Amino acid sequence: MFSEKGTKLLIIDNYKFGFQKNLADNIQRWICTKRKCKAYIKLNGDCLCEEVLTHNHESEDDGKLVRQKLTNSLKRKCDKLITERPSKIKRKEIASNIHSESLLQNDINRVHKYLNAAKLRTIPKLPSNLEELHKSVSEYFIICILYLHLVMTIVDFQINDLKF
Numbered sequence: 001m002f003s004e005k006g007t008k009l010l011i012i013d014n015y016k017f018g019f020q021k022n023l024a025d026n027i028q029r030w031i032c033t034k035r036k037c038k039a040y041i042k043l044n045g046d047c048l049c050e051e052v053l054t055h056n057h058e059s060e061d062d063g064k065l066v067r068q069k070l071t072n073s074l075k076r077k078c079d080k081l082i083t084e085r086p087s088k089i090k091r092k093e094i095a096s097n098i099h100s101e102s103l104l105q106n107d108i109n110r111v112h113k114y115l116n117a118a119k120l121r122t123i124p125k126l127p128s129n130l131e132e133l134h135k136s137v138s139e140y141f142i143i144c145i146l147y148l149h150l151v152m153t154i155v156d157f158q159i160n161d162l163k164f
């Protein structure tokens with residue numbers, strides 16, 4: 001899943017880990033996102049080569065994690081995917097989330113508000129001259145490329161989710 005800032009997070013036993021640094025031999029060190037916690041893991045590609053999973057705090061509850069995951073991935077998609085209507089993105093997203101039944105109505109409303117706000121910011125103006133028309137055509141191509149990139153990101157995201 002992704003954090004609010006869009007950085008990648010790994011979930012292990014309902015604890016969130018964020019990337020810390022690259023070590024020698026392609027090994028990555030990921031640390032618990034709670035500041036004073038000393039839990040960490042070392043990854044070599046897809047292999048967990050070292051782990052210290054002793055946390056000094058409680059794990060996140062399932063519902064909260066699912067909601068965070070959904071809102072943060074929606075935010076990411078919104079920022080990239082600006083051609084589809086917000087309600088369409090939301091339906092798709094919820095349909096692809098197995099735990100969506102645990103979403104509270106409040107969360108759905110909040111997500112919806114965010115989507116609408118994002119959409120308003122990105123609505124293109126109608127071109128009033130040839131120069132603007134050219135500009136909107138090239139924006140359309142950029143959107144297509146972003147869309148392709150997004151589809152690939154989602155696939156990647158789902159594969160990564162299955163790992164842990």
Ligand SMILES: [Zn+2]
Pocket residue numbers: 015032033034037038039054055056057
């Ligand atoms: Zn921890």
